Amino acid sequence: MAQDQTGVPRPLSEAGFRDLYRRLRSRAPGGGADRLTPERVVAAAAEVGCGRTVSLAAPVETRSGPDSPEPATHRMTAPAPGETGAPGLVFARDRFAMNVHGDVDTHLDALCHVIFDGELYGGVPASTVTPDGAGALTLDLVRDGIVGRGVLLDIPRLRGVRWLEPGDQVTAGDLVAAEAAQRTAVGPGDLLFVRVGHRLRRRALGPWDVTRARAGLHPTAMEFPAERGVSVLGSDGNSDAAPSAVPTIGFPVHVLAVNALGLPLLDWLDFEELVPVCEQQGRWHFLCVIAPLRLPAATGSPVNPIAVL
Template sequence: MSQDDFRALYERLRQRAWGGARGALDTITPERIRAAAADVRTGRTVTLAAPVETEPGPDNPQPAGHRLTSPPEESADSRGLHFATDRFSMNVHGDADTHVDALCHVVYDGTLHGGVPATTVTPAGATALSVDLARDGIVGRGVLLDIPRLRDVPWLEPGDQVTAEDLAAAEEAQQVRVGAGDLLFVRVGHRRRRVESGAWDAAHARAGLHPTAVEFLADRRVAVLGSDSNNDAAPSAADGIAFPVHVLAVHALGLHLLDYLQFEDLVPVCVRERRWSFLCVIAPLRLPAATGSPVNPIAIL
C-alpha cells in the first residue's frame, strides 16, 4: 500500500469507530456476556497464553526476569516457617510473551485513539487510555479463525498476510460467524512454527493481517483482536508504516490487541467439539498507568 492508500484507509476506519470511553470494549454488553456464558457446554477451560520466557532468543533479546528472592538455601532443611518469594520484570511489548495492548500504546500523528493528546503518555505513566480501562476484565464470546487450517498448511510463513477474504472463507469453512462485540482471534501458526522450527527474528519477519483486513473487523464491529503473532505482518505492506494493523485497529478503531497468544491447546478441542466459539475471560493486571499487561486468556467451552 502506498502512504496515500494507507491514509485513506485510516480515515475511513476512523470515521467508523463504534466504541465509547473504553473504545470498542463498550460493545461487550451484559447481554452479550450472558449469551456467551449460556453457550458453555462442557465447562472445559483452555489457556490461550504461552509460558512466560526467561531465556534470551532471536525473538526475545530482553526476556522476562525471574528470580527467587527467598528463602535462603540453608532454610530448606531447617525447622520452622519459611516462605518462598519471587521477583518478576518484563518488557511487556516484546515478540515472545502473551500480552494485551492498551489504547495508549499506539501514538500516530501526535495523538492517541479518539484524538487524545500523546502528551498524556508521560515518563511516569499514561494518564489516559491506559490498560486500566480493562480493569474489570474482558469477558465475552471468543471466535477463533484458523487460517493455516483453511489453507491446509501447518502455519503461514513469515511475511505472509491474512486478507479479509481469508477471514470470510475461514468463517464459512468453520461454520461460525463473527459478530458485534466478539473477541476475534486469528491463528497464523506462529507458535507452532516456533516450537517445531525454532525461534527466529520475528521483529523483521512474521505472518499477520494485511491492513485491508481491518475493514472486516469494522464490518463486524468486533470488540478485541488477538493473534498468535503480532497481528501485524513483517515486512509491512504499508509504505512508511511499520505496524499498520496496530495503527488501524488501536488508534483508528479503539480495539485492544492481544499479541503472541497460543492456540495449539485450543485447536484440537475446537475440532473435537466441532465449534470455534467459546466464552473467553481475560484479566489484565491492575497497572493503572501502563500501556499494556501480560495476560492469560482462558477459553471456556
Template sequence: MRTPDELSEAGFRSLYRHLRDTAPGGGTRRGALDTISAEQVLAAVREVRSGRTVSLAAPVNTHAAPDDADPAEHRLTAPADGEPDPTGVQFARDRIAMNIHGDVNSHIDALCHVIYDGTLHGGIPAADALSPDGASALSIALARDGIVGRGVLLDIPQLHGVPWLEPGSQVTAEDLAAAEAGQGVRVGRGDILLVRVGHRRRRAELGAWDVADARAGLHPAAMEFLAEREVAVLGSDGNNDAAPSAAQGVAFPVHVLAIHAMGLHLLDYLRFEDLVPLCARDGRWSFLCVIAPLRLPAATGSPVNPLAIL
C-alpha cells in the same frame, strides 16, 4: 496464498480515516469494548457446554532468543541462596520483571500503546497523556473489570491446508470470510476475534527467528472486515501485524488501525495449540472467553492469560 497488494502511504491514510470515522469503537473513551453489552456476555456464557477451560497464553519466556533479546527475569528471593532452614516456618518468595510488549510473551495492548501523528486514540495529544510515571489516559485500567465475551477462533493455516503461515504472509479479509465459512461460524458484534497464523507452532518446531524482519499477520485492509462485523477485541498467536509491512511508511499498520483508529485492544503472541484440537473435535469454533489484565493503573498494557471456556 495470494500476495495482497501493498498500500501506498496515501492509501493507508485513507483507510485510517475511513475506519476511524466508521468503526464502532472509533473515538469513544473505552473504544470497541463498548460493543460488548450485558446481554452479549450472558449469551457468551451460554456457549459453555463442557465447562472445560483452556489457557490461550504461552508460558512466560525467561531465556534470550532471536525474537527475545530482553526476556522476562524470574528469580527466587527467599530462602536466601535457595537453602531452606531444616526447622521452623519459612516462605519461598520470588520476583519477576518483564518487557510487556515483547515478541514472545502473551500480552494485551492498551489504547494508549500506539502514538500516531503525535496523538493517541481519540485524538488525545500524546504529550499530555504520557509521562515517565505512565499513562494518564487510555491505560490498561480501562479493562480493569476484565473483558468477557464470545471468543471466535479463525484458523487460517487450516484453511490453506498447512501447519502454519510462513513469515511474511498476509491474512486478507477474504481469508477471514473463507475461514468463517469453512468452520461454520460467523463473527459478530462484540466478539473477541482470535486469528491463528501458526506462529507458535512454527516457533516450537523450527525454533525462534528474528520476527522483526519476517512474521505472518493481518493485511491492513483486513481491518475493514473487523469494522463491518463490529468486533470488540482482536488477538493472534503472532503480533497481529505482518512483517514486512504492506503499508508504505508504516511499520505496524494493523496496530495503528486497530488501536488508534478503531479503539481495539490487541492481544499479541497468544497460544492456540491446546484449543484448536478441542474446537475441531466438537466442530465448534466459538466459546466463552475471559481476559483479565493486571490492575496496572497507568500501564500501556499487561501480561495476560486469556481463558477459553468450552
C-alpha cells in the same frame, strides 16, 4: 483488495493507508470494549457446553533468543541457602520482571499504546503519555476484565498448511472464507482471534527474528473486524506482518486496530491447545475471560486468556 498475479496482496501506499485509516476511524465512535455489554456476556456464558478450559497464553520466556533479546527475568528471593531444612515456618519468595511489549510473551495492548500523528485513539493528545505513565486510555479501562464470546479463525487450516510462513499476509477474504469453512460467524462484541500458526512453527523450527519476518494481517483486512463490530483483536503473532505492507509505516494493523478502531490488541497468543478442542467440540466459538493486571497508568499487561467451551 488488489493482488498481484500470484494472489499475494500488494503493498499499500502511505496515501492509501491514510485513506483506509480515515475510513475506519469514522466508523468507530466508541471503543471495542464498549461493545462488551452485560447482555452479550450473559449470552456467551450460556453457550458453554462441556466446561473445558484452555489457556490461550504461551509460557513466559526467560531465555534470550532471536525474538526475545530482553527476556523476562525470574529469580528466587527466598529461602536463603540452608533455610529449607530449618525448623518452623519459611516462605519461598520470588521476583519477576518483563518487557511487556516484547515479541514473544502473551500480552494485551491498551489504547494508549499506539501514537499516530501525535494522537491516541479518539484524538486524545499524545502528551497525556509521560515518563511517569499514561494519563488516558490506560489499562485501567479494562480493570474489570474482558469477558465475551471468542471466535477463532484458523487461516492455516483454511489454506491446508501447518502454518503461514513469515511474511505471509491474511486478507479479509481469508477471514470470510475461514468463517464459512468452520461454520461459524463473527458478530458484534465478539473477541476475534486469528491463528497464523506462529507458535507451532516456532516449536517445530525454533525461534527467529520476527522483527524482520512474521505472518500477519494485511491492513485492508481490518475492514472485516470494523464491519463486524468486534470488541478485541488477537493473534498468535502480533497481528502485523513483516515486512510491512505499508513501506513507510512499520505496524499498520496496530495503528488501525488500536488508534483508529479503539480495539485492545492481544499479541503472541497460543492456540495450539485450543484448536484440537474446537475440532472435537465441532465449534470455534467459546466464552473467553481475560484479566489484565491492575496497573492503572500502564500501556499494557501480560495476560493469560482462558477459553471456556
